[in-house]
Structure formats: structure tokens, C-alpha cells
Amino acid sequence: xxxxxxxxxxxxxxxxxxxxxxxxxxxxxxxxxxxxxxxxxxxxxxxxxxxxxxxxxxxxxxxxxxxxxxxxxxxxxxxxxxxxxxxxxxxxxxxxxxxxxxxxxxxxxxxxxxxxxxxxxxxxxxxxxxxxxxxxxxxxxxxxxxxxxxxxxxxxxxxxxxxxxxxxxxxxxxxxxxxxxxxxxxxxxxxxxxxxxxxxxxxxxxxxxxxxxxxxxxxxxxxxxxxxxxxxxxxxxxxxxxxxxxxxxxxxxxxxxxxxxxxxxxxxxxxxxxxxxxxxxxxxxxxxxxxxxxxxxxxxxxxxxxxxxxxxxxxxxxxxxxxxxxxxxxxxxxxxxxxxxxxxxxxxxxxxxxxxxxxxxxxxxxxxxxxxxxxxxxxxxxxxxxxxxxxxxxxxxxxxxxxxxxxxxxx
Numbered sequence: 001x002x003x004x005x006x007x008x009x010x011x012x013x014x015x016x017x018x019x020x021x022x023x024x025x026x027x028x029x030x031x032x033x034x035x036x037x038x039x040x041x042x043x044x045x046x047x048x049x050x051x052x053x054x055x056x057x058x059x060x061x062x063x064x065x066x067x068x069x070x071x072x073x074x075x076x077x078x079x080x081x082x083x084x085x086x087x088x089x090x091x092x093x094x095x096x097x098x099x100x101x102x103x104x105x106x107x108x109x110x111x112x113x114x115x116x117x118x119x120x121x122x123x124x125x126x127x128x129x130x131x132x133x134x135x136x137x138x139x140x141x142x143x144x145x146x147x148x149x150x151x152x153x154x155x156x157x158x159x160x161x162x163x164x165x166x167x168x169x170x171x172x173x174x175x176x177x178x179x180x181x182x183x184x185x186x187x188x189x190x191x192x193x194x195x196x197x198x199x200x201x202x203x204x205x206x207x208x209x210x211x212x213x214x215x216x217x218x219x220x221x222x223x224x225x226x227x228x229x230x231x232x233x234x235x236x237x238x239x240x241x242x243x244x245x246x247x248x249x250x251x252x253x254x255x256x257x258x259x260x261x262x263x264x265x266x267x268x269x270x271x272x273x274x275x276x277x278x279x280x281x282x283x284x285x286x287x288x289x290x291x292x293x294x295x296x297x298x299x300x301x302x303x304x305x306x307x308x309x310x311x312x313x314x315x316x317x318x319x320x321x322x323x324x325x326x327x328x329x330x331x332x333x334x335x336x337x338x339x340x341x342x343x344x345x346x347x348x349x350x351x352x353x354x355x356x357x358x359x360x361x362x363x364x365x366x367x368x369x370x371x372x373x374x375x376x377x378x379x380x381x382x383x384x385x386x387x388x389x390x391x392x393x394x395x396x397x398x399x400x401x402x403x404x405x406x407x408x409x410x411x
Contacts, residue, residue: 020046024068025076025085028100029059034093041067058088072104077295081363091365092339095373106294116303122237125258128303129212137193137215139356143344143368148195152254152282153334153382163340166333171199174251174280177326177386180205184248187272189238190255194220201229209233210241239268246274256283260290260306262313266320273389278325282384283308284334284375300367310383321393325386334382335375342368 020030020038029038035049037058047055061067066084069075076097079085087094133140144151145163154166155173174196180186182204188196191209197220200207208231211217220233234241238252239259250273259265269279286307297305314324345352345364352361374380 020048021067025071025079026059026061026067026069028071028097032096034096055089057090057093059094060086060088062086071101073098073101074104074106074294074298076101077299077366080366081299081359083358083362091342091369092373095370098373098377103293121259121261121264121304122239125237125239125303126212128258128301128305131302132300133213133215135356135360137219139352139360141193142348142352143341143364148198149193150195150253151192153284153330153337155330156333156336159336163337166337167195170253170282171195173384174253175200175203177280177384178249178251178278180249185245187241187243187247187250189241189250189252190258191220191233192216192253194223196251196253197223197229197231197233198227201227201231204230207231208243208247210236210238212237239264241268241272243272247272247277248274249277250279252279252281254283256281256308256313257301257305260304262316263319265313266316266322269317269387270320270322270389270393275389275391278386278388279322280384280386281313282330283382285310285381285383286379287381295370296367299363307380308383310381310385313385317387321390322387323390325388327383327385330382330384331375331378331380334380335372338368338372338375342372 021027026038029036030048032048033050034057035047035053035055037055038046038048039058039060040046041061041064045058049055062084066079069079069085076085080087140151141149145154145167147164148167148171150167150170153170154163155169156166157169161169178186180200180203183206185206185208186196186200188207188209191197191211193216194209197207197209201224207229209217209220211220211233212235214235217233217235223229224231224233238255250269256265273279284307286309289309289312290306292301292306310327314327317324342365345361345368349361352364371380375382
């Protein structure tokens, strides 16, 4: 546990002396070099920061108890969502505090994760998706790109591009990596709001979409009908999909985070692809599997959601007869994507609070800016991966299996 911060000085404003608390979040702000303002529950505003310059943020404490907010990510997150602490100005700069906070995952949350992990994966996927997307399509469309509606990162050619342009580059990259051509059959596993269907269908590729989000399925059905695109949509989990005919290629964007059983995932991918077929996958990643913050687990993604561990995914794909064609780091792209999402969310504040409430706006404001900061500081990474199905899965390379295979080949 981090030691309590001791504040040795007080602040004087307009001839009145104000003491910041000795412990808690307000005390920590008083020790940072970053120039800012702290508004006390009385309404008094105290300048903080060791650097000279114009304040770049303002933290508002609405209650005396809020001044003593514990220095944990969950404590600060709870206080912000509850609106007893507010931040005016650029919220992103406040995440410099993160290195001073400690993570304390509640015991009940740890036990819940263990319990969820032994439940059927498809049951947990359905539950997590239902809880995250219950606000309806219109909410997410207030901040994601308007052209292809991706709820995953784009690929930027420059930081000045829009997320619409970045989504276009993402689809161009995917098209080239898979070698797609008119007349091919593509599986889009976890189709979101039909960006892949829209782009590839317009170029003559038949897209079969899988989704477990009912609203998303209806959206794609309307897209297919309105634009007369080749394809169909199934309200079905990828892990349960049994196609009549294998697909030429598969694309799976921002979905691997919901499929932490990589062995089962690799086997399912093998079953749906033709020999020589390719999979294009992208997602957010972390070095340690299941390393999801307590705040994210409580408010954003419940169940067994976890950031991809690329090393484990690659291992299972290789064990299941895939060749890794490429692995490309896209951490910066996800940072820029989430930054633009956060900016668009803030621009739509009035509409969002009127339709979905203040708590939803605050929760997602913290989530999106926090995500941008995580990618900026490399706490999270992002990749796209292309793998090709070979002619044979080969033996799973345990030591005993290798010995047996070697001995058998001698006969």
C-alpha cells in the first residue's frame, strides 16, 4: 500500500490561508509539479503545483469527504463517477496521477472472476456483451467513427487524420493482408455495426457476420437490405459456429478480448477456414493475461474480459497448424483512436446526459481518457495479426508427444 502523502505547506489566496488535507487525493495534488487548481467544498480555489505557469486543470471537490478520497484507482474512479469529484479542462493531464495511485482489486471481485471463469464461455460472452451494450446503438454512435462505426482502433497515417480516415485505412490494410477478391466468402466474427460488411460487400465479397448483440444484428440486417449487399448475419457466438462450407478468410476485430481461452479459439478458427485461408485479427493487448483494472471490471467489461496476450495467442495458433504471416504493433493508433472518441464524447455531453444520464457520461469520459493514457504510456498495447491455415495441424508439441512422434517415425 502506498504511504500517506504528507503536505508540509499551506496555500494563501486573497489574504486567506487555506490548508489542504494531510492525506488523500487533495494532498497528492498539492505535491505535483503540474500547475493546477483545487476547488474546496467551500468554493475557495487553491493554486497547486510546483511549476510556474497557467493552471492546466481544475479539480473540484464537492464534499469534505471527497478531499480524503483514497489513493486507489477504484477510489478515485468511484468518486468521479458519483460526481463528488469533478475535473474541468483537459481530463487527460490528470492521468499523470496514475503512477501515484495503487491498484487494489477487491476480494469479492477476485472471487467473482474465478467463478465466472468456470462458467461456459458462451454464457459469459453473452452476459458481458449484454451489460456493456444495453444503452443501445445510438449511445456508442455519439463518439465512434461515423463512416464504418468501428468500436476498435483505426490505423492512422498521421495524427491529424480523423477516425473516419483511420477506419478506412484499417479496412484497406485488412483487404490487402487477406488478399480479398470479388466473389470470395468472408466471415466477420463479431461484426459490430457492419463496417466490414459495408466495405467488403460493396466490392463484391460475400460477408457472413456473427454477433451476439441483438441490436447490432438488426443494424447489419438493415444495412444489407438498404445497400443490397451480399451476405447475411447470424445471432451466434463464434465458438459455436459450424458453417456448412468453410470460408475463404476470417476477420475478427476487437473481439479477442472476449475470448480468453486461446486454445479453444484457435481450434474454432481452424474449423471455419479453408486450407490456405487467412485470419486478420486485431485487439488491445497487455503483457500479463487477465490484468484488467478493478474499475474496468466493475463498470465497463464484466465477466472474463481480458486484454490479449499476443504471445499466448501466437503460441496456440502455431500449435493448431497456423503460420503467422505478420504481427504489427498499433499501440499509437489505439491511443489516437481513444483520444478522438473521448473528445467526441465531450462534444456530445449535452445530448448524452439528457438521454443516458450524467453517470453514463462521466463513466465513459473517464474510461475513454483513461484508455488513451494507458496506450500512450504503454500500459496497454495493440496489434494486428495475420495467420494462415496450413494443410495439417501437426502434433501438439508437448515433450512426450515429440518423443512419441520421433520414435514412431523411426519404424
